[in-house]
Amino acid sequence: MHQHLLQVEAISSRYGGIPVLHGVSLKVARGETVCVLGSNGAGKSTLLRAVMGSQRITDGRILFQGEEIQGLRTEEIVRRGVVYVPEGKMLFGPLPVEENLLLGAYTLKDERTIRRNLEFVYGLFPRLRERKQQPASTLSGGEQQMVAIGRGLMSNPQLLMLDEPSLGLAPLLVDEVLDTVHGLKKEGMTILLVEQSVREALDLADRGYVLQTGRITAEGTGRELLESDIFRSAFLGI
């Protein structure tokens, strides 16, 4: 039996010779929303890329549904149900919105399931249906983020990892995007959210971790973190 969907156990990673993650551990239970908070350059994206198999780890283990996945190819990890919505969206810019979404369903074969997922995404983001023929690069920043999230949802993920979905968005759009994440959480999606918008992320998440220069320095529920000294000095400057 495994109660956790994702277990990251003391992983380390480096770029060239420079260590970036130092023995990072975290867990995400099925149905849980967990956030990782940390300032720019703390290693948040590296951590998510390590889970995806696109960043090599030098030490530690990563378990998904109880099985070790470190060392697997990215496509195999996606096939098992881990989806990564990357920082900076990484859309297929010249392709229409709908093609972008359909590429998100690459690992699925059944045409009916793909159609159903497409309807689900359009239901979530009605604006994308209106713009489905438009090249993705012509959309506004907020709409592009919707495409990125929608594309991630197309493959029926077991675990959705979002890397700073609010990055570069106007405050109003930040709320809109995070509301959507909240909606997904209510539908039972398991979410690992990386954010710099600390308060919004903590409002949303069941639990959070603080990552500072490649080390987890605090963890707990939103309330616990908001009251902890490390957290207050790291983010609130108190």
Add this chain to the structure above:
Amino acid sequence: MEILLSALVSGLLLGLVLALVALGLTIIFGVMDIVNFAHGEFLMVGMYTGLLTAQGLGIDPLLTLPVAGAVGFLLGIVCYFGFIKFLLRGPMVAQLLGTFGLMLFLRNLALLIFGSEDRALHHGLLVGKSFDIGMGVIVSATKLAAAGLSVAAFVAVWLFMNRTRIGKALTATALNRSAARYMGIPTERMNALAWGAGGASVTIAGALIVNFWSVNPFIGLLFTMIAFAIVALGGFGSVPGAFFAGLVVGLIMEIPGFWDFFMFTFNADWMAKVPMTSFKYMWVYLAYFVIMVVRPRGLFGWKH
């Protein structure tokens, strides 16, 4: 007037074939950011395949296209897994020198097997025949067929890349490799597929060209340069760009024909003294040079 029309038609027909020559180069570059210096040698392999299959089996050269395509596909895949794959770990220079080495290897292999003499097709349904397509314009049947089949092959590749599941995955890999990987697309296999599709399209072009052009082991470089000019003009990695730029380069190669037209029209005797046909390829290289200086992104930009 007939001379002008003839030059125009002949340039466009050649351009359609040249577009297919360049297609493989632009696909491989689009997907992997690798410039294949051995591209013309792949075409040479296609030319020999077409010639030898037609002669060996006693079939019409146009029927050898599937064989040439299969040989090119395999050649591309073998080159990728046997060689190119290992270059990817190295710096950009290693990749340039690597495909340069591949060019020398294939060329010398051909020299070893076939010797240095020119070989040409003398038999075939269309070889030596020509049509009058009206208004006094006469085109050779092989060129007309080659142009038509090139367009068909080009359209087939375009449909494959834009309409099929695996072709769309290839396109996605070309547009954003990391994102494609996060979609679960096996990007390693897409590299191999790009080399297979690139190899197949250029060997098919070779099997078409051998219907009206003789082949020798040194023919590759000329076509590599022509393909570079087309891809530079159309934009590295752009498929529609390769199509239109192919037409332009075909017309550029017909400059001697247009020269004749002006010579006759204006009765300009001095023009006859210029040995235009001997500079036929100079115009292509000149065009390549001018494009790189004036618009290094090509007409359609760099893949995105």
